[in-house]
Amino acid sequence: MADDAERAAAAAAKLLGTTVNGHLVRSVYVEERVAIADEYYLSFVLSGARSEVLVSRSGGVDIEEVSRTTPEKLVRLRIDPLNGLDTWIATDLWYDAGLRGTSLPRIAALTTKLYDAFCRADALLLEVNPLAIDAAGHSARRRRDDGNRSRRPV
Incomplete structure (x- = not known):
C-alpha cells in the first residue's frame, strides 16, 4: 500500500x-x-442442486476457524432455486447474523446483487472475505473458479 x-x-x-x-x-x-469501518463474511456455494449462502459479522479472518470455534457466528441458508434470494430474505439473514442499523439494508441489497452475479456466472463458489464496509460504500473481492470456462468464457 x-x-x-x-x-x-x-x-x-x-x-x-x-x-x-x-x-x-x-x-x-x-x-x-479506503478506511475500513467493519468487515463481514459472505459466500455462495453450489451444494448439489441448490445454492447456499453463508454470512457472518466475523469477516477478514479464517472462516474455517470461526466455524470450528464459534459456529454461532455463522448463519447459513439453502436458497430455493425457484424463488432465488430476495432482499427481504437477505435482510433476515443478516439480521440473524447480528447486523443492525443503517448498514443492514445496504448489505442485504448487495447480497442479492452478488447472488445474481453468482448465478449469471454459473459459479461454483463466490466468496467475499472480507466484505469491507466504509462510510462511502462497499469493497469486495471475487475469486472465480475457472473450471466452468467452457460454459462461461471470460
Whole structure:
C-alpha cells in the first residue's frame, strides 16, 4: 500500500515489465485506499442442486476457524432455486447474523446483487472475505473458479 499518488506510481512502475507466475505484467490496477469501518463474511456455494449462502459479522479472518470455534457466528441458508434470494430474505439473514442499523439494508441489497452475479456466472463458489464496509460504500473481492470456462468464457 502506498501513502500517496507518487508512491503508488513508483510501486506500479516497479511491477510493470516484470514477470509474475510466468505472466508479463503489462498493466497495474490501482484503487484509492479506503478506511475500513467493519468487515463481514459472505459466500455462495453450489451444494448439489441448490445454492447456499453463508454470512457472518466475523469477516477478514479464517472462516474455517470461526466455524470450528464459534459456529454461532455463522448463519447459513439453502436458497430455493425457484424463488432465488430476495432482499427481504437477505435482510433476515443478516439480521440473524447480528447486523443492525443503517448498514443492514445496504448489505442485504448487495447480497442479492452478488447472488445474481453468482448465478449469471454459473459459479461454483463466490466468496467475499472480507466484505469491507466504509462510510462511502462497499469493497469486495471475487475469486472465480475457472473450471466452468467452457460454459462461461471470460
